[in-house]
Structure formats: structure tokens, C-alpha cells
Amino acid sequence: MPSPAKYLCLLLIGLCMSAFAYAQKQGQQKIDSLQRQLPLLTKDSDKVIALSHISFAYFPIDPSQGVTYGEQCLQLAKHIGFDKGEALAYNALGANYWAKRNFLKAQDYYLKALKINTRLKDKAQMARNIHNIADIYLRFDPNKALSYYQKAVAIAHEINDQEKVLGYQANISSVYQVQGNYPEALNYLQKSVDLARKLHRQRDVAAYESLMGIIEMEIGHYSQALQLTTDALAIFKQIAATNPAKDDIPRTLLNIAKIYGKKNDLKNALLYNQDAFRLFDQLPGNMGKDYAAECQNNIGQIYLDMVLRKTKPDTRYIQDTVLKSHLYQSEAAFRKSISISLLVKQWDALTIAQHGLVKVQKLLGQPYAALDTYEDYSNFKDSIYNAEMNKSIALHQMDFEYNQEKDSLNTLNKLQASKIQFLDQQRVLDHLKVKQQWLYFFLTLIIFCLIAFYFLYRYRLAQVRLNNDLHSEKINKQLQEAEYKKNMNQNTLATLISQMNPHFIFNALNTIQSYIYSDNKKLAGEYLGKFSDLTRKILDNSNKATISLAEELALLNLYLDIEKTRFGEELNIVLKVSPAIDPENFYIPPMLIQPFVENAIKHGLLHSSKEKQLRIEISVPNEIEDTLEIVIDDNGIGREQSRQLNSKRNGHRSFANDANEKRIDIINLHLETQKIALEIIDKKADDGSPLGTKVVLFIPNSLN
Incomplete structure (x- = not known):
């Protein structure tokens, strides 16, 4: 988004555009009327005045046509020696070049008009020319702009032109805004509001209250700012029913969007920027394009902020689908702003859009595109455009002051x-x-x-x-x-x-065989069905990165059914899942629980002579949010005695625990915050005899 100084410079243009919008409403009718009258005029001086009015009426509609009529007016005025007409022609040409964003030429013509009107002592036109020159200085030298506005106000007071005083006071407020002197800016705007009410100019009341809302926003008074701007919007909508001005409503919508942006209310800021852009984009000519480009920059930055709020500062590439969608919308908005800025030569908006686009392209994983955009941004940012503009304007001013002095007899x-x-x-x-x-x-x-x-x-x-x-x-x-x-x-x-180790497979097949030999076909069929289901699920899940807890529990229940069939009443298994857990929406790595259960049965309970107890509990610990706690507790012979027994068996190797622990280590390498935690506890009595083994797993629900 633009800096406060640059943004407040545009507010002065917004005040001028209010007049443009009214001119656009009646301008074409006035042009048509003057063009019909022009051939009927007999006096050349009347033709000069008519041509100047046509030229001035064109500047908010078609400044190129305005320049054509202004040059015709200037040639005729010089030909007949009509000084007042020549000053009118210069003023109209200045307005049209201002609309074309050629501020050097605009200032040149305003200075020429001021020189003639000073000689003619036409104070009303002098105040008008000084005000126009101040408008240009506001972009490059606020201190000098303030000096010129104060001169214009003094002349307006001198000739008792209250309408000019009204506008010039608001312009002085804009200078104080640019300088950051908000109390003085509010003071001048309040003076303008009071005078507008006195003159019964309701539309100006709304315009100046909207600007006061922007100042309150800069101070941090967001409630007052929203109240002022929404009241102004209501007045503009009421006026628009009978006397529409095409830019009042979108400019106020943009001000409200700015306030919501300052409040970090991105949703409302986005909606108001979109509404404002839609209305600015419908304005004829280029007069609304500055604001249209600003709206698109705001929209692009809002979508970018939505992404940055949900990512870490060191994030380099965005993978999330929703966040990528926001980035694509941000990219489209910045590109739209670039195309508009190039069209109207709005370099500030262009560099803002390019800078934002670089950030978006980096997050989208487009380093080469980001580099190209950054080079374009650097070229414009490092341009000497503004420095040359300041120098040229200063030279124009020196030339004007020198010519004034040269015209005096003493200087000659x-x-x-x-x-x-x-x-x-x-x-x-x-x-x-x-x-x-x-x-x-x-x-x-x-x-x-x-x-x-x-x-x-x-x-x-x-x-x-x-x-x-x-x-x-x-x-x-x-x-x-x-x-x-x-x-x-x-x-x-x-x-x-x-x-699926051979020992387990052979035991399962032997059990099936024993059922067949005992002619227990029903049990043999059920056991074989469970064994095939277990085999299929293990093979299916082996290719998945994560599965739901419900799928893991289904596989575990199949395995436990098979083991209970083998052990019969000797094995007592309890599987308890907390009701607070939704197994369908909690994802874990596949085949993570079953190996620990198998180890508990195979190495702990199998060799135990007492009643075999296996308890599996799955719950959510209070102190760790969105994390599963899985406890596998057996009363077997313990790990130490199991190792001693296994050491006597030639060629025996245990894969389950080692493989699972390696899997957990590798998965944890790619988890940034919460990681899988594993704890294996050897339970012992007071005399040191083993009471079994307890395995505790903590699995975060952030793996999917």
C-alpha cells in the first residue's frame, strides 16, 4: 500500500476530481452547446472565450481534444492581442496537460497565465492560477505548496470569494496531512466543513468529513474515522439520487477500505476495495485510473497478508491449496495494477505493484519470474524521474520570477x-x-x-x-x-x-490346519478370512503416508482377533478409545501401533506363565492439544528376559521395534513443530522382578 504522504497527495487530486465528476455530467452538453454557438459568433474575442470554455470542458473527458481547442484559442488570442483570452487559453491548456499527467507543461502554462493576470490585476484569476500551481507543488515540495495555497486564500479573502476560500482551506489541510501535522490538518478541514454548512453545500460537507475520517485513521481513532466516512457515504448516496457525481461514492468506499485495512480487518477491507475498484473502473477517461490502480494494489496486498498470516517468516514455497489460491488472486490484482499504472503513468502505484508481485512469485516458487519483476521494480525505483521533475519545476519557477523582475523598469x-x-x-x-x-x-x-x-x-x-x-x-x-x-x-x-514375518504366518496357517484336521470348517473359514483381510489391509496401507485412526484400529482389531483365536482364553485383551476422539478425522502413519502390540504378545506375553493381560488405551492428553496418547501395557516377562530367551535362538532377529523407531525418527525430521514421541517403560516390582512392559506413543494430528 502507498505511504501516508503519497496517499494524501492523491487526496488533493480527489478533491479536484469531484469537480471533474460534475463536469463529466454536464461537460458534454456544454461542449455541444458551445460548438453550436461558435460559428454564430461575430467577434473574435467572443470566439476566444468560447474556445477556452470548450477546451476547459474537455479536460475531464478527453484532454487530447482539450489541448487541440486550447491551442486554437491561444493562436486566435495572440492574433487579435486579447490578453485576457490568452490567459484563459493558458489556464485551459494547463488543466488539460494536468489531466494528461504532464505536470511540467501544466505548470509552464499556469505560470504564463499568472504572469498575464498579474499584469491585468485580475485577482480572481490570479488566485485560480496560484492554486493550480500549488496543486502541482504538492506532489514534489509540500512546503512550497503550502506557501502558494496561503497566497491563494489571502487573495480569495481579499475579493470576498467564499467558495474559493472553502476549497483552498481544504487544500491547506492536505499539505498539513502530507507533513504529518494532523491537528492543524483537522483544524483547517473543520473550518471548511463549517463554511460549507454556512453556504449550504452539503456535498462539500460530506467530502471534507470523509477527509477528516482519513486523518482520524492516521491518528489511530478508527471508530471516529469509520463514523465520519460512513456518514459521508450516506450523504453522497442521497445526493446521487438527484445530482450524481461519479467519483464521490468510490472515493469514500476507498477511504473506508483504508480504515478497515489499518484495523487489520482484512475481510471488510477487501470488500470495500473491490466495490471501489468496480466503480472507478467504470469512470470515463483516465481520471479514475490512479485510484483504480491503488485499489488493485490494496487487494493484492490483502490477499498476500492472508497468506503471510498463516505461514512462518522463513517459508519459501507455499504448498497449501487455499493459500496458493490467495496468492494467485494477489498476483492477478498486482498485474492489473501494473497495466493500469503503465497506462496513466502512475509510477508510485507501479513500483508498489511490482514490489508486491515479487513477494507473491517467491512464495509461488517462481524465482526466475520474481527476479525479472524485481529488476523492473529496481529500474523504476531508482529512476531519477522525481529528481528531474523537482529540478525542472524549480527552473520554471526561477524563470517566472526572473521574468517578473525583468519586466520592471529598474531591472531594465x-x-x-x-x-x-x-x-x-x-x-x-x-x-x-x-x-x-x-x-x-x-x-x-x-x-x-x-x-x-x-x-x-x-x-x-x-x-x-x-x-x-x-x-x-x-x-x-x-x-x-x-x-x-x-x-x-x-x-x-x-x-x-x-x-508379516514367517513365524506369524506359519502360526496362523498351523492354526487353520488344526481346525481343518479337527473338521471344524466354520472356525477354519473364519480364521482364514480374518487372516486374508489382515494381509490385504497391511499391503494396501504400506503405500500410504498416513491413514485415519479408524483404518488403523480396523487393522489392529483383525490382528487381535487372530491372536485371541490362537491363545484362546489365556489372552485377555482390552482396547479402549476415548469418546472425545473422532477416529475418522485423526490421521497417523500406517502400521504404527500393530508392531508394538505384536512385540507385547510375542516377546512379553507368549512366555509368561501367569494370566496374560494386554491393555491398549487411546486418549487425548489435556496438556497437549490435538495429540493422541497411545498406551500399550502388558504383564509379560519384560524386555530383559525376552532378550535372554531370544539370544538362545540361532538366527533370530527382531525387526518391529527397530523399524518403527527408525520410521518415527525419519518422520520427525520433516515435522516443524509437534513431533512423534515414543517412550518404552520396563515395569518392575519392588524386588526388581519384571511386571511387564509399557509403551507410550504421542502422535500429533498434523501429519496429513
Whole structure:
């Protein structure tokens, strides 16, 4: 979004555009009427005045046509020696070049008009010209603009023109806004509001209250700001029913959007910016395009802020679908602003849009596009456009003041007295100047070439470094992803082997065989069905990164049914899931619980001579939000005795725990905040005898 100073400069243009909107309503009718009367006029002076009115009426509609009529008016006024008409022509040309954003030419014509009106002592036109010059200075030198506005107000008071005093006081407020002197700005706007009420100009009351809302926003008084701007909007809508001004409502909507943006209410800020843009985009000509570009910049920044609020500061690429959608909408808005800004030569809005687009392209993973956009942004940002503008305007002002002084008799006498001395000195210096100019030319050329070569070298070196960094980063990322996938596949395979190990398969098949030999076909069929379902689910889930807790519990229940069939009444299993958990909406890595359950049965309970108890509890701990706590508790022989028994078996290897622990380590490497936690507790009695093993797993619901 634009800085407060730049934004408040545009507010003055907004005040002028209020007049433009009214002119657009009646301008074409006035132009048509004057064009019909023009051939009927017999006096050249009347034709000059008519041409100046036509030119001025064109500037909010078609400034190119306005320039054409203004030049015709100027030629005729000079031909007949009509000074007042010549001043009118200069003023109309200044207005049209102002509308075309050619501020240098506009100021040049306003200064020429002021020179003539000063000579004619036409104070009303002098105040008008000084005000127009101040409008241009507001963009580049607020202090000088304030001085000119104060001169215009003083002349308006002198001739008792209350309507001019009304507008000029509001313009002085704009200068104080740019300078950050908000109390003084509010003071002048309040004066304008009081005078507008006295003059029964309801529309001006609304316009100035809307500007007061912007000042209250800058101070931080958001409630007052919204009250003022919404009241102004209501007045404008009421006026629009009978006397519409096309830019009042969208400008007020934009002000309200600004206030919501300052309040960080992105939803309302977005809606009001979109409404304002739609209305500005419908305005004829280029008069609403500055604001239209600003609206698109605001929309792009809002969508970008929506993304940045939900990402970490070091995020480089956005993967989330919803956030990507916001980024694409932000990109479209910034590109729209760029196209509008280029059309109307609004460089401030253009650089803002380019800077925003660079951020969006980086987050979308488009480094080369971001680099190209950043180069365009740097070219405009580092441009000497404003510096040259300031210099040229200062030279114009010096030229005007010099010409005023030169026209006085005293200055002419001084110039005549020093002319002979000047000519003598000039002859002596001319020869030296020629040599000096050639020397300066060659030195400048050499320095320029050296500087150009230096910056070209630096630019090329930066490009090569950037390309190398991007290429290296891409390769490292690909290697990391490949290593991650390799480790995950290896550990998934190890877990699969641990779950479907030959010992378990042989035991299951032996059980089926015993049922067949005992002619218990029903049990054999049920057992075989469960065994095939378990095998299929394990194979299906082995290719998935995560599955729902419901799917994992279904697989676990199948496995436990098979084991209970083998052990019969010797094995007592309790599986308890907290009612606070929604198994369908909680995702965990597949085949993570079953290996620990298998170890509890195979290595703990199988060799126990007492009643075999296995308890599985799944709950949500109060102190850790959105996390599962899984407890697998058995009363078996414990891990130490199990290791001693396994060491006596030749070739025995245990995969389940090792594979699962490796899987957990690899998964945790790619989790940024909450990670999977595993704790294995050896339960012992007071005398040190084993009471079994307890496995505790903490799994966050952030893996999907």
C-alpha cells in the first residue's frame, strides 16, 4: 500500500476530481452547446472565450481534444492581442496537460497565465492560477505548496470569494496531512466543513468529513474515522439520487477500505476495495485510473497478508491449496495494477505493484519470474524521474520570477548599464569556454563508460551468482527428497516384514490346519478370512503416508482377533478409545501401533506363565492439544528376559521395534513443530522382578 504522504497527495487530486465528476455530467452538453454557438459568433474575442470554455470542458473527458481547442484559442488570442483570452487559453491548456499527467507543461502554462493576470490585476484569476500551481507543488515540495495555497486564500479573502476560500482551506489541510501535522490538518478541514454548512453545500460537507475520517485513521481513532466516512457515504448516496457525481461514492468506499485495512480487518477491507475498484473502473477517461490502480494494489496486498498470516517468516514455497489460491488472486490484482499504472503513468502505484508481485512469485516458487519483476521494480525505483521533475519545476519557477523582475523598469536599466561590460568579458571567456567544454565532454564520456562497465560487471556477476545459488538449492532439495523417500521405503518395508514375518504366518496357517484336521470348517473359514483381510489391509496401507485412526484400529482389531483365536482364553485383551476422539478425522502413519502390540504378545506375553493381560488405551492428553496418547501395557516377562530367551535362538532377529523407531525418527525430521514421541517403560516390582512392559506413543494430528 502507498505511504501516508503519497496517499494524501492523491487526496488533493480527489478533491479536484469531484469537480471533474460534475463536469463529466454536464461537460458534454456544454461542449455541444458551445460548438453550436461558435460559428454564430461575430467577434473574435467572443470566439476566444468560447474556445477556452470548450477546451476547459474537455479536460475531464478527453484532454487530447482539450489541448487541440486550447491551442486554437491561444493562436486566435495572440492574433487579435486579447490578453485576457490568452490567459484563459493558458489556464485551459494547463488543466488539460494536468489531466494528461504532464505536470511540467501544466505548470509552464499556469505560470504564463499568472504572469498575464498579474499584469491585468485580475485577482480572481490570479488566485485560480496560484492554486493550480500549488496543486502541482504538492506532489514534489509540500512546503512550497503550502506557501502558494496561503497566497491563494489571502487573495480569495481579499475579493470576498467564499467558495474559493472553502476549497483552498481544504487544500491547506492536505499539505498539513502530507507533513504529518494532523491537528492543524483537522483544524483547517473543520473550518471548511463549517463554511460549507454556512453556504449550504452539503456535498462539500460530506467530502471534507470523509477527509477528516482519513486523518482520524492516521491518528489511530478508527471508530471516529469509520463514523465520519460512513456518514459521508450516506450523504453522497442521497445526493446521487438527484445530482450524481461519479467519483464521490468510490472515493469514500476507498477511504473506508483504508480504515478497515489499518484495523487489520482484512475481510471488510477487501470488500470495500473491490466495490471501489468496480466503480472507478467504470469512470470515463483516465481520471479514475490512479485510484483504480491503488485499489488493485490494496487487494493484492490483502490477499498476500492472508497468506503471510498463516505461514512462518522463513517459508519459501507455499504448498497449501487455499493459500496458493490467495496468492494467485494477489498476483492477478498486482498485474492489473501494473497495466493500469503503465497506462496513466502512475509510477508510485507501479513500483508498489511490482514490489508486491515479487513477494507473491517467491512464495509461488517462481524465482526466475520474481527476479525479472524485481529488476523492473529496481529500474523504476531508482529512476531519477522525481529528481528531474523537482529540478525542472524549480527552473520554471526561477524563470517566472526572473521574468517578473525583468519586466520592471529598474531591472531594465540595470541590464542596460551592465551590457557593455558583459560583452567585453564574454569575448575573453568564449575561447576558454570552448576548450573547457571539450575537456569536460571527454572527461564525462570516460567517467560514464567506466561507471557503465562497472555496473554491467556487477550486474552480470550477481546474475551468475543467483543462477548458481538457485541451481544448487534445487539439487540439494531433490537429493533430500530422494533420501527421505528412500529411508521411508526401507523402513516401511522393514515394518511390513515385521508384521508379516514367517513365524506369524506359519502360526496362523498351523492354526487353520488344526481346525481343518479337527473338521471344524466354520472356525477354519473364519480364521482364514480374518487372516486374508489382515494381509490385504497391511499391503494396501504400506503405500500410504498416513491413514485415519479408524483404518488403523480396523487393522489392529483383525490382528487381535487372530491372536485371541490362537491363545484362546489365556489372552485377555482390552482396547479402549476415548469418546472425545473422532477416529475418522485423526490421521497417523500406517502400521504404527500393530508392531508394538505384536512385540507385547510375542516377546512379553507368549512366555509368561501367569494370566496374560494386554491393555491398549487411546486418549487425548489435556496438556497437549490435538495429540493422541497411545498406551500399550502388558504383564509379560519384560524386555530383559525376552532378550535372554531370544539370544538362545540361532538366527533370530527382531525387526518391529527397530523399524518403527527408525520410521518415527525419519518422520520427525520433516515435522516443524509437534513431533512423534515414543517412550518404552520396563515395569518392575519392588524386588526388581519384571511386571511387564509399557509403551507410550504421542502422535500429533498434523501429519496429513
